[in-house]
Amino acid sequence: MTELVFLQDMLILLALALANAWLFSRLKQSPIIGYLATGMLVGPYGFHLIKGLHEVEVLAEIGVILLLFTIGLEFPFARILRLRRLMLIGGTAQVALSIPLIWAACRFLGLSNGAAWALGMALALSSTAIVLKLLIEQGEMDTIHGRVSLAILLVQDLCVVFFLVLLPFLSEGAGQFSWLAIVNAIGLMGGLSLFVRYLLKPLLRGVLRTSSPELFRLTLLTLVLGTAWVTSLAGFSLALGAFLAGLFLAESDYSHQAMADILPFRDTFLAIFFVSMGMLVDVRMLAHSWHLVLGFLLVLSLLKIGTAGVAALFARCPLRVSLAAGLILFQVGEFSFVLLKQASSLGLVDPQPYQLALSVIAMSMVVTPLLVPRAPALAATIANLLGHKGGKMEAETLERTANLEGHVIIVGYGLSGRNVGGILHEMQIPHLFIELNSESVRNGRRDGEFIVYGDATAPPVLEELGIKRARALVLAVNDPGALSRAIRAGRELNPDLYILARTRYRAELDYLRDLGADEVIPDELEASLQLSSYLLRRFGIAEGRILQHLTQLRRAHYSQLRSPRQGASTEAPTLSVLEGGQVEYQAVPGDSPCLGRTLAEMAFRSRTGAMVLGVLRRERTLYNVSPDFQLEQGDTLILLGNDEEIQRVRQLLHGICSWEKTCE
Structure with missing residues (x-):
């Protein structure tokens, strides 16, 4: 009978724990609170439903x-x-x-x-x-x-x-x-x-x-x-x-x-x-x-x-x-x-x-x-009530920011922020970083970056960074609360500022857009698109069709977030170029009869209908190739055309069709 009593105790305990945990979870509270409440109910100070206290302990x-x-x-x-x-x-x-x-x-x-x-x-x-x-x-x-x-x-x-x-x-x-x-x-x-x-x-x-x-x-x-x-x-x-x-x-x-x-x-x-x-x-x-x-x-x-x-x-x-x-x-x-x-x-x-x-x-x-x-x-x-300004700027930093105009302020020195900064550096666009992690600030300065220690959610800090003269604000941080406050502060200080924000979930797009962000890039969406692109490549889908579908999906997701002053979507030119066609990479076979011949000699465009956008040669990409461009062994053509035109190119390069007539 002792075993049955203990079994009864455990059944009561687990059933009530399950019910309370479910109830508190539905109320968006921690199940732990439900477990504590269960103990208060069944314990010796509650309804005394559990007899075997030692076994429970x-x-x-x-x-x-x-x-x-x-x-x-x-x-x-x-x-x-x-x-x-x-x-x-x-x-x-x-x-x-x-x-x-x-x-x-x-x-x-x-x-x-x-x-x-x-x-x-x-x-x-x-x-x-x-x-x-x-x-x-x-x-x-x-x-x-x-x-x-x-x-x-x-x-x-x-x-x-x-x-x-x-x-x-x-x-x-x-x-x-x-x-x-x-x-x-x-x-x-x-x-x-x-x-x-x-x-x-x-x-x-x-x-x-x-x-x-x-x-x-x-x-x-x-x-x-x-x-x-x-x-x-x-x-x-x-x-x-x-x-x-x-x-x-x-x-x-x-x-x-x-x-x-x-x-x-x-x-x-x-x-x-x-x-x-x-x-x-x-x-x-x-x-x-x-x-x-x-x-x-x-x-x-x-x-x-x-x-x-x-x-x-x-x-x-x-x-x-x-x-x-x-x-x-x-x-x-x-x-x-x-x-x-x-x-x-x-x-x-x-x-x-x-x-x-x-x-x-x-x-x-x-x-x-x-x-x-x-x-x-x-x-x-x-912090605002206490007059906190988010970090005291050094005199040297204030002097450097005073001379900036048309620059980009990047919030966060993580992987995303560093990648954006690297691209801006290559394009010679002035920019600076602001970061709250002191270790990241030290690493950034060691790498030669213009990086400031401070809180980007504090308007005084943004003013000292010259946000009223800045051209763009890039928010590459994982903190949802800081993200929303930084967007609000940036928009209030500079109504014409271009604000680009990164967020984790697509569900936050409308909220951040309403706060004043011009563009919001959700990690959740971009990760799913990248997964799709790798999967399609694995199935041998042409690169142009992949690019076209991904661009259409991006336009569908982002079009609702465009502000009136932005006008048409930035993806529209890409889609107009690819309308009815696809970008494809086609390697020139080592025994191709086209080797040593120019595009003009082969009448490439008139015979196939496809356009040569560029050529990959010895780890270099050559764009705007002329009709006098001569094919060499190891070349890969970057083509724009529909399925039939791409097929004609393959026939031409492999010598399946003759020189005297158009490839079919």
Whole structure:
């Protein structure tokens, strides 16, 4: 009967979790909120629908183990090095500022020293799961504030491991730990490293040779749970062992497959973990002391916004980006539940502050999906109210921009921006870059580019760049919020400015066009056209027909965005040239009877009807060839004509038709 009771508990738990997750997803909220709500309903402080609390906690512990393992997998040293500056400065500063301030506030409220430090470590963390999900959904993962937030979250996730190790030292039983335990921990890490390098990799290689996905997944689960068990025997947490297993496996060739196979298990057990955390929240205390919960939530949120913002400023980010990062990281994270539970089991935190902290964490997660999507716009508004100009221009930069006229301002020094700048350089058109990433600015200046550090959404910065005298503004950035604000600012400052913008999705075309963009190039559309062109070439479709169809599609998609002052579409001349014909490349055979003859001698145009646009010869393209042009071995003709005319050219070049009559 015990098994049936547990089965009934799990059925109730999973059914309600599914229903709440679906409901909150329909409301465009995170499913995590649904899981927390489920725990509050079924837990001992709610309707007490779950009897086997211990069994649920065991399953939740497995969820934490798998979460730490995947975080270790996501921490290859190459990724850490890419964000090393933001992590070392911004992430470290956020943690170093938050913990002492929360500790001081807890001590002011009369909590013990151990409880204050435990709460400081727990509440300093933010939610990696919720924030990254929201940033990815909004397409802001590659923005400046997205990278800053990611760097701080990575440092916080790394700190969780050290916090789990430090918590026992804050309890009264800390005397049982000694330097010998630390030596044992170092030996454990060394042993795990040797095991992964010399035993695990050959083992996984042999498992993969069996071509059995089930065997590989079973090996992974055994590795994760086994490593967690070994670290627990050494006196450390299960989660620490799982993190170490993922960290050491991240550098192997099997990390991506391991991540793909472990994710379904992790997400399932994590849902149970969040439900179990919701079960710990005393709903009666939350209802009775809601004003205290809201008050502490407001104070804690302001503190975390301030510390994350100051940390981003330490990393030399502009005020707008720093405020956006602070607003994104205001909440308390999922690992805070883990740390608080560990602190409670060690006797560090009394029941009343423990319950109050749990309620604050749950409420901060509920508010997060409401605030994060609005964070960039809210940060820009606050920065403008504070009189922020988006970056102070150097005297040399101001002197150079004062002499520019009819130039192009390129926002963003990524791949798209650099390509545009390279073409403008070849055409000798004056231009400059503006970029918020200080590392990109240094790289650009090292490459000899005229690049300015500043915020292109700030009108004073655009004025200093001479936007009123500029001819065009090119927006090659991935930040949707910054894109819209830059378009609006550029149009207000210079009504005659040509604004060319890049966006990810076609759905944003009308919105950006209404803001004042002249042309909007969606990555989504252009990528699909490129895929189509490669596929058609693979099927042997003539280059001219491919070009014609792609041009027609572009005209159909972009014609609705043309402003009245632009007049006809820029694709119209291309279509008129190709009307009824196609561009085709035709190599001259090595044994062709046409070699050594001129186009006039062959009466090429009158005999075939096709026009020679150019000739590819020895890696050079020769245009405007005259009737006296003589064909040589290795030439490739660039032809314009219909299918019949192209076929006549092939017959002529291969000697199928005679010289005395027109090719048929």
